[in-house]
Amino acid sequence: xxxxxxxxxxxxxxxxxxxxxxxxxxxxxxxxxxxxxxxxxxxxxxxxxxxxxxxxxxxxxxxxxxxxxxxxxxxxxxxxxxxxxxxxxxxxxxxxxxxxxxxxxxxxxxxxxxxxxxxxxxxxxxxxxxxxxxxxxxxxxxxxxxxxxxxxxxxxxxxxxxxxxxxxxxxxxxxxxxxxxxxxxxxxxxxxxxxxxxxxxxxxxxxxxxxxxxxxxxxxxxxxxxxxxxxxxxxxxxxxxxxxxxxxxxxxxxxxxxxxxxxxxxxxxxxxxxxxxxxxxxxxxxxxxxxxxxxxxxxxxxxxxxxxxxxxxxxxxxxxxxxxxxxxxxxxxxxxxxxxxxxxxxxxxxxxxxxxxxxxxxxxxxxxxxxxxxxxxxxxxxxxxxxxxxxxxxxxxxxxxxxxxxxxxxxxxxxxxxxxxxxxxxxxxxxxxxxxxxxxxxxxxxxxxxxxxxxxxxxxxxxxxxxxxxxxxxxxxxxxxxxxxxxxxxxxxxxxxxxx
Numbered sequence: 001x002x003x004x005x006x007x008x009x010x011x012x013x014x015x016x017x018x019x020x021x022x023x024x025x026x027x028x029x030x031x032x033x034x035x036x037x038x039x040x041x042x043x044x045x046x047x048x049x050x051x052x053x054x055x056x057x058x059x060x061x062x063x064x065x066x067x068x069x070x071x072x073x074x075x076x077x078x079x080x081x082x083x084x085x086x087x088x089x090x091x092x093x094x095x096x097x098x099x100x101x102x103x104x105x106x107x108x109x110x111x112x113x114x115x116x117x118x119x120x121x122x123x124x125x126x127x128x129x130x131x132x133x134x135x136x137x138x139x140x141x142x143x144x145x146x147x148x149x150x151x152x153x154x155x156x157x158x159x160x161x162x163x164x165x166x167x168x169x170x171x172x173x174x175x176x177x178x179x180x181x182x183x184x185x186x187x188x189x190x191x192x193x194x195x196x197x198x199x200x201x202x203x204x205x206x207x208x209x210x211x212x213x214x215x216x217x218x219x220x221x222x223x224x225x226x227x228x229x230x231x232x233x234x235x236x237x238x239x240x241x242x243x244x245x246x247x248x249x250x251x252x253x254x255x256x257x258x259x260x261x262x263x264x265x266x267x268x269x270x271x272x273x274x275x276x277x278x279x280x281x282x283x284x285x286x287x288x289x290x291x292x293x294x295x296x297x298x299x300x301x302x303x304x305x306x307x308x309x310x311x312x313x314x315x316x317x318x319x320x321x322x323x324x325x326x327x328x329x330x331x332x333x334x335x336x337x338x339x340x341x342x343x344x345x346x347x348x349x350x351x352x353x354x355x356x357x358x359x360x361x362x363x364x365x366x367x368x369x370x371x372x373x374x375x376x377x378x379x380x381x382x383x384x385x386x387x388x389x390x391x392x393x394x395x396x397x398x399x400x401x402x403x404x405x406x407x408x409x410x411x412x413x414x415x416x417x418x419x420x421x422x423x424x425x426x427x428x429x430x431x432x433x434x435x436x437x438x439x440x441x442x443x444x445x446x447x448x449x450x451x452x453x454x455x456x457x458x459x460x461x462x463x464x465x466x467x468x469x470x471x472x473x474x475x476x477x478x479x480x481x482x483x484x485x486x487x488x489x490x491x492x493x494x495x496x497x498x499x500x
Contacts, residue, residue: 047445049390057388057442066388067438074435077476078420081120081459085468087112088127092447093463095198095397097139098456098490102181104144105463106137110157111146112469113181119459119471125181130157130174136198138491140208143241144176144184147196149214155189164224171195173210173234175241188242192232193249194224198280200290200493202306209306210234215277215295226276229253229262233307248307252278252292252299263296263316271322271342272296279341280326284333286497291327291336298324298338300366300375315364315375320357326397329495330407335426336375337409338362339395346447350393350416356382359394361411363426381429383419390446391415391439397452401474402485402498408432408478410460414449415439418462420474433474440466456490458483 049057060066067073072080086093091108098104101117102125110130114122132148139145151169152159162169172191176184194214202209212232216224230251236244253275255261262275278294283303290309292299300313317340325341342349342359349359360382364375387393391414398411407424417436423429440446448466460472485498 049443049445053389054443057390057439060386060388061438061442065386067436069438069442070440071438072435073438074472075433077433077474078435079473079475080435080470081473082122082471083468084114084122084124086466087124089129091131092134092451093465093468094134094451095136096452096454096461096463096492097137097144098454098461098487099139100488103456103461103469104137104139105469106135106146108133108135111135111137111144113178113184114469116459116461116471119473122469122471126184128157128176128184130186131161132159132171132174134197136196138199138201138494139178139489140201140203140491141238142177142179143208143236143238144178145199145201145210146174146176147199147212148172148174149195149197151195155191157186171214173199173212173244175236175244177241188236188244190234190244190246192234192246194228194277196232198493200281200283201491202283202285202303203494204306206238208236208238210236211281211283211290211309213278213280213292215275215279226274228277229255229275231278231281231309235307250307250309252294252301252309252311253297262294263318265296266318268318269320269322272318273323279324280493282327282329282493282495284329284495284497286500287329287333289329289333291329291338293324293327293338295324296321298327298336298362298364298375300336300373302371310371312371312373313375315377317362317377320360320380321362322358325395326493328398328400328409330423331400331402331404331498334366335407335423336364336366337381337423338364339397341396342394343392345394345396345414346392346445348387348389348391348393348445350383350385350387350391350413351389352386356380361395361429363423363429365426378426379429381421381423383413383416383434384431385416385434385436387416388439388442390441390444392445392447392449396450397454397492399454399490399492400495400498401455401479402482403479404481404499406478408482410453410455410474412450412453412462414447414451414465416449418450418453418460418472420460420476420479422478432478433476435470435472437467452492454490454492455482457486
């Protein structure tokens, strides 16, 4: 494709081979910060790559196979409208949520609120310093929810990192009042088993249910050992969020032994993660469905009773999937896309050596009716551009682009950039647009790139780990109908019925 910004043509090679609630958060404005970001939540230290890998990266740049260091390139149907660099929060940028004219951007040191009424010139409304990885973020009405999945000295926004073995360690969910976007207030905290790596909202009129996903990846977390085979469910009264509390811990993987009934790993694919919890859950309330990406398992379950989700089907991929990371339904709820975060997001997996099927998306059709529905694998999708061995790249967070009769989504791939792709034919997915930057470094594997890339009210918004907040516009006949679709609120893991 022709690249608008530098008129170069990039070669496209396909791959082969709860206390202290009510404390005010520290609000950062143009003045000095009143608290210090926690160095324990800083981005991963860059790792040196071999001399041959560094030489290959430089050669690929010289040959035009990959963009130059920090160079922006994109397909001719994508426009890059704005970039807002990181400011008072130096930590890793994470997830995004939207409400009206505002975007809410998570960061390992807290969160930032943008006014996006003019997408070409977003303005910072407020920045809240509240360290606690990974600060996965959602909003509902006047409430904002923030996940804490690192051992903290307490549940306040001035807490510090401490060993998980300390009895006073705290992890869980923080809740803020955002009725005044310029002055968010911390109003409640709920401690949950194994903390909260991510969370998903199931909103109702009087209450908000929060599905908390967490897991135990290794023995380095002694407070979170198997069996950890379910999810925490928090019930939050909208008019009294200070009364938020865990109302259940449904077991999703019933079975015998320490690993429950989840994937125990195996010799076929030694990289597969044993299932000791879920990484992320996406709900489709209009269909009473949820899809769980749970380490070694992909699950489909009913949420007719939000306090008692019920498994409908459960699948594994011991050949290519290493870590089931996230899920996206199509609008008809007859397909679901699962992502494989091979390497945990910190590795270079978009290269010839890894190939096209690992660190990719897995597309599944949902066949049958009711509780007899099954997940049927159809194909993999991975971006068709190789990245340097100094670039962390793997399938990550994305959302549907609401086009009636089509299944199109935009997705983040860390330093692989942002991809727009069509899976209307679930056996033959294809990319239709892309945006990316060249490597942060040609000598070290430095963590960066787009963590989340979501479509909201006519534009694509991306939270880049290192470079900040990006706004993009896609102009393509295949996606143009989506520009007329408007949402008043969007938490991507709570998928709306776009055409209701």
